[in-house]
Amino acid sequence: MTSLLTGQVVSHLGQGISVEHSGQIKLCQTLRKLDTVVVGDQVLWTETGPDHGRIEKILPRRSVLLRPNKNRTTRPVAANLDTLYVVFAFEPLCDFLLIDQYLAICENNHINAALVLNKADLPADTTILGELQLYQKLGYTLYTVSAKQQQGLKELTHAMQDKTSMLVGQSGVGKSSLTNALLPDKDIKTNTLSNIHKHGRHTTTAAPLYHLPSGGDLIDSPGVAIFGLAGLTESLLAQGYREFQPLIEQCKFLNCRHVKDLGCAVRLAAENGEIAISRYQRFLKLREKMPLD
Numbered sequence: 184m185t186s187l188l189t190g191q192v193v194s195h196l197g198q199g200i201s202v203e204h205s206g207q208i209k210l211c212q213t214l215r216k217l218d219t220v221v222v223g224d225q226v227l228w229t230e231t232g233p234d235h236g237r238i239e240k241i242l243p244r245r246s247v248l249l250r251p252n253k254n255r256t257t258r259p260v261a262a263n264l265d266t267l268y269v270v271f272a273f274e275p276l277c278d279f280l281l282i283d284q285y286l287a288i289c290e291n292n293h294i295n296a297a298l299v300l301n302k303a304d305l306p307a308d309t310t311i312l313g314e315l316q317l318y319q320k321l322g323y324t325l326y327t328v329s330a331k332q333q334q335g336l337k338e339l340t341h342a343m344q345d346k347t348s349m350l351v352g353q354s355g356v357g358k359s360s361l362t363n364a365l366l367p368d369k370d371i372k373t374n375t376l377s378n379i380h381k382h383g384r385h386t387t388t389a390a391p392l393y394h395l396p397s398g399g400d401l402i403d404s405p406g407v408a409i410f411g412l413a414g415l416t417e418s419l420l421a422q423g424y425r426e427f428q429p430l431i432e433q434c435k436f437l438n439c440r441h442v443k444d445l446g447c448a449v450r451l452a453a454e455n456g457e458i459a460i461s462r463y464q465r466f467l468k469l470r471e472k473m474p475l476d
């Protein structure tokens with residue numbers, strides 16, 4: 184019997200899955216009965232030939248990020264993420280609705296979330312800075328960086344050490360620039376992968392995983408469009424606003440939707456200024472898009 188080896192899924196290619204084992208990449212197939220294998224998964228696999236293998240088992244995940252699929256179902260995009268870094272800038276204009284959406288997804292999936300204000304070299308927008316203070320008060324760490332001028336990257340690198348991270352955010356905020364700044368040898372790594380799979384064409388269908396020079400992994404952002412409010416329902420969205428959590432228990436009705444409901448502690452707190460009204464208003468906007476529980 185061939186022995187089971189451990190490995191980490193580093194990319195998902197058209198013709199198979201790249202699994203890294205002892206610094207080497209093996210092109211693997213999966214058993215049909217297995218769940219969807221994704222980037223970041225730790226797996227058990229067996230060798231089927233030189234540079235080839237078969238994934239036999241997905242090891243338990245400590246977190247999984249989902250994307251919407253057909254018919255309101257979801258499918259996984261990345262596994263074992265520790266922290267999602269939500270990147271934004273003064274321009275393109277910061278979309279707080281999108282930020283709240285990412286934060287709510289993290290809150291519900293046991294993934295840490297942090298904020299990254301990129302392009303700090305550009306003139307500051309005081310309205311945005313004011314809104315950011317609200318997030319810091321809620322316990323979200325804010326990293327202020329400039330990928331272009333290589334500022335503030337030390338703190339970010341330090342936070343990413345020995346963790347699995349992903350940068351997300353709208354297009355144009357500087358995710359690729361930041362990735363390049365964090366991974367000086369990114370091109371070399373990409374080449375290593377394509378050399379191994381030189382037989383035939385392949386397309387990269389999922390975010391590849393890179394090793395950070397000072398330890399830890401960075402999974403390339405799979406793009407904004409795929410997230411949506413995957414896997415959340417109306418009540419999970421409310422839980423995703425972390426300042427709502429202690430208030431939800433105080434709402435008069437167990438099935439309170441936190442809109443115009445009688446005795447809603449969340450709405451009351453927002454009206455009294457105990458929690459930020461801007462966040463509450465964004466919750467109301469986002470919940471209009473949500474499926475009912």
Ligand code: GDP
Pocket residue numbers: 301302303304305328329330331332352353354355356357358359360361
């Ligand atoms: P992505 O779409 O999020 O991957 O964004 P890109 O990395 O492609 O960057 C979008 C644009 O913003 C490019 O023109 C970059 O040169 C620019 N950019 C990225 N980082 C910075 C920065 O720190 N400062 C400034 N001024 N521009 C930046």
Ligand code: ZN
Pocket residue numbers: 431434435439440441442444446447448449450
């Ligand atoms: Zn309520």
